[in-house]
Amino acid sequence: MQIFCPQCVSPLTIEPSQAGKEVTCSYCQHRFISPMTMTIAPTSPPPAPPTIAPPVDQLPPNPPTPPVSVGSPVAPALAPTAPTPLPESTAKAAPTTGTPAGLLPNGYVRIRTLRFPAAWVEWFPLACLVVVFALTFAKWYGSYPAGYSAYSQSAWQMVLGRFSFDPDSEKELKLNAEIKEVIRMSGFMIPYLLLLLASIAVAIALIVIPRITQTIPAPIAAIWPYRTILFTVTCGLSLLFLIIQLLNGLGLENAYGTLISKQRDAILADYIKNDNKGVEILSANDEQRIDIRLNQKLVTTTIGHTRWLNFAVGFHMFALFGVGLQLFQRRRQNRPLPAVGILT
Known part of the structure; x- marks a missing residue:
């Protein structure tokens, strides 16, 4: 028979002979009295009600006929009227669809x-976190002039302060040496990746351990009742460190910011000296020309986060949503999850 542990709400299978006796949970080692099985005796059908003969209507005796006076008119007898037929219903029967018609909206x-x-x-x-781990090897930030990859960086390259570049794009832009001078490692990516790996390990343990053994090992039994909380904390902290790193800027992102600042100062000084005749007061048209020259130099309009980074953040949130579904399912015990109904 199937029962649930009152301590950790884990499903247990016991023999029918153990009903009402003390048993031990194989997951958290909690001892409790198993519920008794209930046997419902078949009930005999109720006796048939006694047959009652229908009553016989007795007609009252005819009243005496009153005497008819001479000369008084006699009222003519009324002809019996035919019963009025009931009007036929014009409503059509509702189609049988397995659901009472009254429970469905009109239409x-x-x-x-x-x-x-x-x-x-x-x-x-677990599936969501595996997808996130695979996405850490994709490029999360980069420069893509005309749709071609020039300089890009993955999550693991952010930890080491490295980046990738395309040789053909480097021949045109020639920014490889300048980026190497200013790029730095992304410090918050280290705890992010470690917690991501820990979350995957905990998610695997939650699925594998109950399938390979009925008795939880002693080192794990102490923390097994808190397994869902442990997974939620590791997964949530990894996402938190990623968000903090995004707010502080990624490695290649900050390097590009430094290059843009330096190049703008150089272009501004050259513009004031040669184009503006030494006048440092700039108009809106002057600022526009300086920004265009800066974009021609660094192709700043093609720099930004990639779709792979957006997917990684999204699947992180889906993983936390999955943990919430697991907690909701445990609270419902042996009841199924709510279903979604589609009206047609």
Whole structure:
């Protein structure tokens, strides 16, 4: 028979002979009394009600006929009237769709139910984190003039303060040496990647350990009741460190910011000396010309975060949403998850 541990709410399978006896949870080692099985005795059908003969209507005796006086007119007997037929109903029967017609809004004839299997909820956080780990090897920031990759950086390159460049783009832009001088490592990416790996390890343990053993090892049994909290903390902290790093700027992003500042100062000094006759007061048209020259030099309009970074942040949030579904499912115990109904 299937029961649930009152301490950690883990499913347990016991023999019917152990019902009502003390058992030990194989997950958290908690001892408790298992519930008794209930046997419902079959009930005999109720006796048939006694047959009652229908009553016989007795007609009252005819009243005596009053005497008819001479000369008084006799009222003619009324002809019996035919019964008025009831009007036929013009309403059509509602189609049978498996759902009472009164429960559906007007205009709908059926409802289709979309159910989420419990196995999907169990594997969903791990699948999301595996996708995030694969995305850490993609480029999260870079420069793409005319749609071609020039200089880019992945999550692991941010930890080491390195970047990638395209040889053909380097021949035109010639910024490789200048970027190497100013690029720095992204410090918050170190705890982010470590916590990401820890989250994946915890997610794997939550799925594998109950499948390979019925008894939780002693070193793990102490923290096993808090396994979901541990996974939530590691996954949430990794996302927090990533957000902090994005707010402080990525390695290549900050390097480009330094280059843009230096190049703008150089272009501004050259413009004041040669184009503005030494006058340092600039108009709006002068600022526009300086920005255009800066963009021609560094191609600043093609610098930014890539879609792979957006996907990584999104799947991080999906993983946390999956943990919430797991907690919701445990609170419901053996009841299925709520279904989604689609009216057609």
